[in-house]
Amino acid sequence: MRLKKLGAALFVVAALGAVLASSALAAAVTEDVKWYTGTGEGTELTGEETALSEQVGASSFETTVSGQPIVLHSTNIKCKECKIKNEGGVAVGNGKLEFTGVTVEKPTGCSTTSTITTKALKVKADYMIGTTDYVLFEPKEGPETGFATVELTGGTCPIKTAIIPKGTVFVEAKSKTKEQKTEQEVESSAAINSTAGGSLHVGTETASLTGKAKFKLESGAAFGTH
Numbered sequence: 257m258r259l260k261k262l263g264a265a266l267f268v269v270a271a272l273g274a275v276l277a278s279s280a281l282a283a284a285v286t287e288d289v290k291w292y293t294g295t296g297e298g299t300e301l302t303g304e305e306t307a308l309s310e311q312v313g314a315s316s317f318e319t320t321v322s323g324q325p326i327v328l329h330s331t332n333i334k335c336k337e338c339k340i341k342n343e344g345g346v347a348v349g350n351g352k353l354e355f356t357g358v359t360v361e362k363p364t365g366c367s368t369t370s371t372i373t374t375k376a377l378k379v380k381a382d383y384m385i386g387t388t389d390y391v392l393f394e395p396k397e398g399p400e401t402g403f404a405t406v407e408l409t410g411g412t413c414p415i416k417t418a419i420i421p422k423g424t425v426f427v428e429a430k431s432k433t434k435e436q437k438t439e440q441e442v443e444s445s446a447a448i449n450s451t452a453g454g455s456l457h458v459g460t461e462t463a464s465l466t467g468k469a470k471f472k473l474e475s476g477a478a479f480g481t482h
Contacts, residue, residue: 306474309333312467312469377395381481426453442471
């Protein structure tokens with residue numbers, strides 16, 4: 257009987273180990289990809305290019321503060337002072353994201369500024385899981401310095417406070433490596449960020465950014481990673 261219990265325990269331990277191992281393997285790993293521009297195979301980007309962006313469909317930011325669910329929405333995402341280049345043999349970028357048309361769904365009675373601009377961000381486009389590409393966004397000065405500050409206000413707002421999302425955000429590229437396009441679409445969600453190994457939080461509470469955006473070059477050239 258004891259042997260049966262021991263065998264069952266070992267089976268549970270082995271199964272748990274397999275789950276943990278598979279979770280670890282799921283995280284995105286770095287690959288030496290670079291930015292390419294132009295049609296067909298394109299040519300390796302030299303110097304830097306200015307990048308622009310626009311939101312696709314709805315977007316939302318969600319977290320919890322002092323037990324209160326927080327839900328924000330925006331109508332557009334603009335890339336400000338955004339540049340992409342190849343540095344150290346990999347595709348990188350930098351700039352700020354400006355969320356416009358921002359409204360507060362929860363808590364009821366709260367509001368915030370209609371435009372929220374992030375701090376300076378750094379971008380790395382050299383992450384993959386299998387054949388799926390991921391792009392990492394994080395604050396230039398470090399994950400724990402925060403992406404932006406969101407002030408909740410309002411006469412009937414039950415929680416007037418400043419929200420500072422911190423951590424890292426992975427977005428999933430909808431195109432594959434070597435797919436040159438004039439518009440490259442990316443998608444963000446809690447599941448995508450977690451799968452790739454990112455971690456977005458407000459205090460000790462998890463946070464998520466859900467939505468899609470298209471990025472293009474100011475020059476109008478097709479681009480992608482190789």
